[in-house]
Amino acid sequence: MTLPNTAPEVAGLAPELAGAKKGQGESPIASASERFTSYDVEAFEVPGGREENWRFTPLRRLHGLHDGSATFEGTATIDVAAPEGVTVETVGRDDARIGEGGVPADRVAAAAWSTFREATLVTLDGTPAPVTVTVTGPGAGATAAGHLQLRTTPHTEATVVVEYRGSGVLADNLEVVLGDGSRLTLVVTGEWADDAVHVGAQHMSIGRDAVLRATSVALGGDLVRISPTVKYRGPGGDAELAGLGFADAGQHLEQRLLVDHAVPHCTSNVVYKNALQSTKGLTAHTVWIGDVLIRAAAENTRTFELNRNLVLTEHARADSVPNLEIETGEIAGAGHASATGRFDDEQLFYLQSRGIPEDVARRLVVRGFFGEILSRITLPELRERLEAAIEAELAVIGV
Amino acid sequence: MSTLEIKDLHVSVATDDGAKEILKGVDLTIRAGETHAIMGPNGSGKSTLAYAIAGHPKYEVTSGEVTLDGEDVLAMTVDERARAGLFLAMQYPVEVPGVSTSNFLRAAATAVRGEAPKLRTWVKEVKGAMNDLDIDPDFAERNVNEGFSGGEKKRHEVLQLALLKPKIAVLDETDSGLDVDALRVVSEGVNRFRAGGDTGVLLITHYTRILQHITPDVVHVFAGGRIVESGGPELADELEKTGYVRFAGSAADSAVAEAAV
Numbered sequence: 233m234t235l236p237n238t239a240p241e242v243a244g245l246a247p248e249l250a251g252a253k254k255g256q257g258e259s260p261i262a263s264a265s266e267r268f269t270s271y272d273v274e275a276f277e278v279p280g281g282r283e284e285n286w287r288f289t290p291l292r293r294l295h296g297l298h299d300g301s302a303t304f305e306g307t308a309t310i311d312v313a314a315p316e317g318v319t320v321e322t323v324g325r326d327d328a329r330i331g332e333g334g335v336p337a338d339r340v341a342a343a344a345w346s347t348f349r350e351a352t353l354v355t356l357d358g359t360p361a362p363v364t365v366t367v368t369g370p371g372a373g374a375t376a377a378g379h380l381q382l383r384t385t386p387h388t389e390a391t392v393v394v395e396y397r398g399s400g401v402l403a404d405n406l407e408v409v410l411g412d413g414s415r416l417t418l419v420v421t422g423e424w425a426d427d428a429v430h431v432g433a434q435h436m437s438i439g440r441d442a443v444l445r446a447t448s449v450a451l452g453g454d455l456v457r458i459s460p461t462v463k464y465r466g467p468g469g470d471a472e473l474a475g476l477g478f479a480d481a482g483q484h485l486e487q488r489l490l491v492d493h494a495v496p497h498c499t500s501n502v503v504y505k506n507a508l509q510s511t512k513g514l515t516a517h518t519v520w521i522g523d524v525l526i527r528a529a530a531e532n533t534r535t536f537e538l539n540r541n542l543v544l545t546e547h548a549r550a551d552s553v554p555n556l557e558i559e560t561g562e563i564a565g566a567g568h569a570s571a572t573g574r575f576d577d578e579q580l581f582y583l584q585s586r587g588i589p590e591d592v593a594r595r596l597v598v599r600g601f602f603g604e605i606l607s608r609i610t611l612p613e614l615r616e617r618l619e620a621a622i623e624a625e626l627a628v629i630g631v
Numbered sequence: 632m633s634t635l636e637i638k639d640l641h642v643s644v645a646t647d648d649g650a651k652e653i654l655k656g657v658d659l660t661i662r663a664g665e666t667h668a669i670m671g672p673n674g675s676g677k678s679t680l681a682y683a684i685a686g687h688p689k690y691e692v693t694s695g696e697v698t699l700d701g702e703d704v705l706a707m708t709v710d711e712r713a714r715a716g717l718f719l720a721m722q723y724p725v726e727v728p729g730v731s732t733s734n735f736l737r738a739a740a741t742a743v744r745g746e747a748p749k750l751r752t753w754v755k756e757v758k759g760a761m762n763d764l765d766i767d768p769d770f771a772e773r774n775v776n777e778g779f780s781g782g783e784k785k786r787h788e789v790l791q792l793a794l795l796k797p798k799i800a801v802l803d804e805t806d807s808g809l810d811v812d813a814l815r816v817v818s819e820g821v822n823r824f825r826a827g828g829d830t831g832v833l834l835i836t837h838y839t840r841i842l843q844h845i846t847p848d849v850v851h852v853f854a855g856g857r858i859v860e861s862g863g864p865e866l867a868d869e870l871e872k873t874g875y876v877r878f879a880g881s882a883a884d885s886a887v888a889e890a891a892v
C-alpha cells in the first residue's frame with residue numbers, strides 16, 4: 233500500500249490504510265483525528281473489506297460503488313417545495329459554496345463527489361415554514377451519484393425534512409452548513425424500497441452559536457450506510473444527533489458518526505437506537521459507530537453519546553462501537569454508553585401473563601424503545617407516518 | 632364464586648438429557664374466598680406449579696387438568712389465562728427494558744378489563760395503589776422492573792395484583808428477599824386484595840414468616856413434585872419447628888431430603 237500523497241486535499245493518514253497495512257482489519261484503528269479525507273476518489277484505496285471503516289459493510293452488495301465499477305448512469309431526482317424565505321438553486325461543482333460542509337472521508341463519498349454533475353443547494357433565510365426535500369432513487373437496477381446542500385443564513389430558524397425513497401443505488405453527499413446563530417431542525421428519513429442501496433455521507437458544519445437538532449430514521453433498503461460528520465466553526469455550537477433504525481430480514485443498516493470537537497465551548501449529544509428482527513432465517517444487521525473526538529483546542533466541550541439496540545428475534549446482529557478520544561483535560565463533560573438488549577421469551581411471557589396479547593406486547597416494547605427518538609420529531613403528520621411505518625414493520629413477523 | 636381446580640397434574644421441563652418430570656400428580660382446588668399456602672423445600676417444584684398454571688412455555692403439561700370455573704385453562708394462551716382471571720406474582724419478576732411501568736400497567740389493565748380505563752380515574756387509581764404499597768411515584772416512569780431492587784420488584788408485583796384484581800392469584804415466594812418492613816407492606820397489600828372481593832389466593836412460600844401476616848385457611852406441604860400433606864394453619868407451626876425432614880421421606884426424589892435442611 234502506498235499513501236495517496238499526490239492529492240492536494242490529503243489531510244492525514246487514512247485509517248483504512250493503516251488498518252490494511254498491518255493486515256489487522258479486526259483491530260482498533262488509528263485515531264479519528266488522523267482520518268483521511270479527499271474530494272478525489274482516486275486518492276482512496278479500493279477497500280477490500282478488512283479496513284476498519286469497511287469491515288462491517290457487505291461490499292458485494294454495494295453494486296460497485298466502492299471499487300470504481302459503478303457507472304453512475306442513473307439520476308436521483310431531488311424535489312424541493314420552497315416556501316417563502318427558501319431559495320433553491322442548481323449549481324455546478326465549481327460553485328464556491330460546495331464543499332463548505334466538509335470533505336469525503338471514504339471512497340464511496342469521494343466517488344459520489346467526483347461524479348455528480350449538478351448539486352441542489354437550498355438556502356434558508358429568516359423563519360421559513362418547514363421545507364421538505366425529496367430524494368428519489370434512480371430506479372431498480374440503476375446507479376446514481378447525488379449532491380445536496382442545505383444552508384442557513386445567520387440567525388435563521390428553520391425546519392427541513394429530507395426524505396429518501398424509491399429504488400436503485402445511490403451514493404451521495406449531504407452538506408449542512410449552519411450560519412452563525414442559526415438553528416436548524418433536520419429530519420432525514422430513509423423509507424427505501426427493498427432493493428435500494430444508499431451510501432451517504434453527511435457533512436454538518438456548525439457556525440458560532442448555531443444549533444442543529446437532527447433526527448435520522450432508517451427503515452427500508454437492502455443496504456443503507458450513512459456517515460454523518462459534525463464539525464464546529466466557532467464556539468457555542470450545539471449539535472444533537474438522534475437516530476433510529478429498524479432492520480428487517482436481510483437488511484444491513486449502518487450508521488457511522490464522527491463528532492469532531494476542535495473548537496472550545498461546543499456541545500454534542502448523540503443518541504441512536506436500532507431494533508432488529510429477522511424472518512425466514514435471513515439475518516438483520518445494524519452497525520453503529522460513534523466516534524467523538526475532543527481535540528486539544530476544544531476546551532469546555534460537553535458531549536454524550538448513546539447507542540441502544542433491541543434485538544427482537546433470532547438471526548439478528550447489532551454491532552456497536554462507541555469511541556471517545558479526549559486530547560484536552562479541560563472538558564465540561566464527556567461520556568458514552570452502548571447496550572444491546574434482547575426482547576426475549578421471558579419478557580414476552582411476563583407481559584402476556586398480565587393479559588397483554590403478543591402483538592400488543594411487541595408493539596409496547598418497540599414503541600417504548602423508539603419513543604424517545606420519535607418524540608423529537610415535532611411535525612405531527614411526519615411522526616405519525618413514521619410510527620405507522622414502524623408498526624407495519626412489526627406486522628411482518630406476523631404477530 | 633370462582634374455583635381453580637388442578638387434577639393429577641404432571642409437568643416436565645426439557646433438559647439436555649431429555650424431558651425431566653418435575654410435577655408428579657398435583658391435586659388442588661382453590662375457591663374464591665380461600666387462601667391456600669403451599670410450603671416446601673427448595674427444588675420441590677413449587678415454582679413449576681405456578682408457571683404451569685400461568686402457561687410458561689418452558690413447562691410442558693404431560694397429563695392432568697387445570698380448570699377455572701370449568702374452563703380448560705391448559706387450552707388457553709398465557710394472555711388468555713390472565714384475562715380469564717388468573718394472576719401470577721413471580722418469584723423473579725422480569726425486566727422489560729424500553730417499556731415504562733405506567734404504560735405497562737395501563738396496557739395490562741386495558742387487556743384484563745376489556746377496555747382502556749378512563750385516564751382521570753386511572754391516574755388516581757394507580758397513585759393510590761402505589762401509595763398503599765409505599766412505592767415512590769417516580770417508579771411509574773421507570774422501565775418495568777429495570778434496576779428495581781428485589782423488594783421493589785415484589786412490591787411492583789403486588790401493585791399489579793391490586794390493579795388487575797384477578798379471580799385467583801398465585802403468589803410465588805412474594806415474601807422472599809423482603810426485610811421486616813417490606814414484608815409487612817406487601818402482606819397488607821395481599822390482605823387488602825383478599826378483603827376486596829371474592830378472590831382465591833395460592834401463597835407459595837419457603838418460610839412460615841409471611842403466614843404470621845397472612846393467615847391461610849389451608850396449608851399444603853409440597854415435596855418431590857406433589858402435595859404430601861394438607862392441614863390447617865397448625866401445620867405451618869409444625870413446619871416451623873421441625874422443618875421439612877418428616878415429609879422428605881414421602882417424596883419420590885431423595886434429593887429433596889438434602890434440600891430440605
Ligand SMILES: Nc1ncnc2c1ncn2[C@@H]1O[C@H](COP(=O)(O)OP(=O)(O)O)[C@@H](O)[C@H]1O
Pocket residue numbers: 644645646651653671672673674675676677678679680689
Ligand atoms: N427449566 C428447567 N430446566 C431444568 N430443570 C428445571 C427447570 N426448571 C426447574 N427445574 C428443576 O425442577 C425442580 C423444581 O424447581 P422449582 O419448581 O423452581 O422448585 P421450587 O420453586 O420449589 O424451588 C428443581 O430441581 C429445578 O432444578
Ligand SMILES: [Mg+2]
Pocket residue numbers: 677678679722803804
Ligand atoms: Mg421457586
